Amino acid sequence: MAGRLKAPTGRYGGKSAEQRQAERRGRFLDAALQLFGDTPGYRGTTVAALSEAAGLSTRQFYEEFRSLEDVLAALHLQVNDWAEKAVLAALDAADGLPLVERATAIFHAYAANVTGDPRRIRITFVEIIGVSPRLEEQRLARRARWINLIRGEARAAAERGEAARRDYRIAATAFIGSVNGLLHDWSAGWVDATLDELVDELVRQLVGIMQPPGWSGKDPS
Incomplete structure (x- = not known):
């Protein structure tokens, strides 16, 4: 994949696109701390598993990151x-x-x-x-x-x-x-x-x- 997907812009639910992006990123990092830092570890984690743990979609993952x-x-x-x-x-x-x-x-x-x-x-x-x-x-x-x-x-x-x-x-x-x-x-x-x-x-x-x-x-x- 050449790069991240383009994230949505504009306001939704009273939050700016930047605020929503920061929240999504934080949720992915919180989920990664749990999965990478405990079980199954970085090498045993998939994008799908990380997205599920974060309560987000794989599409949203690729809006924030290129890879695990x-x-x-x-x-x-x-x-x-x-x-x-x-x-x-x-x-x-x-x-x-x-x-x-x-x-x-x-x-x-x-x-x-x-x-x-x-x-x-x-x-x-x-x-x-x-x-x-x-x-x-x-x-x-x-x-x-x-x-x-x-x-x-x-x-x-x-x-x-x-x-x-x-x-x-x-x-x-x-x-x-x-x-x-x-x-x-x-x-x-x-x-x-x-x-x-x-x-x-x-x-x-x-x-x-x-x-x-x-x-x-x-x-x-």
Whole structure:
């Protein structure tokens, strides 16, 4: 199929075409969160099944999306946006706090948001993997945003004298990998710990990266 079908225009039932389109899209994404994030998963879902779960027709599906991959792409971005919004709000609320308290606020916000719904974990860490080069590029791009957030926090902490001054590019990349792996394994039942214990461990790791052994808190320059 070359592209989406043309959506209807004009007002109906007191709603504009744009409002109706946004509602339809939201219903498809809600249905996708359930089907992709639970049973049968992305690879076991058909357009007909997704449309039925959304209470809409396949024609309406193709007015909004070209393929199920487009739906997964949109859902992956949405789940990441929810987590990012929670983290940015926590960062704003933690403004001025010491490094450990600020890091704890960040990870509590992220972990609570991502693990609060197991379907989000599956979308973020399971269903998106190996679908296509396009979605792999999107996954890595979104991961890069989290890496850059950690790098930004590290630079800011260094400016405050709370962290070593160095290039955190590799360290932040490795750290985000450990965050994702730990949360995935915990959600799968492979790590026997409370969420608070996970957050405490992540904070210890991050602080250890920013304040390595031998660091005195003084700028060597």
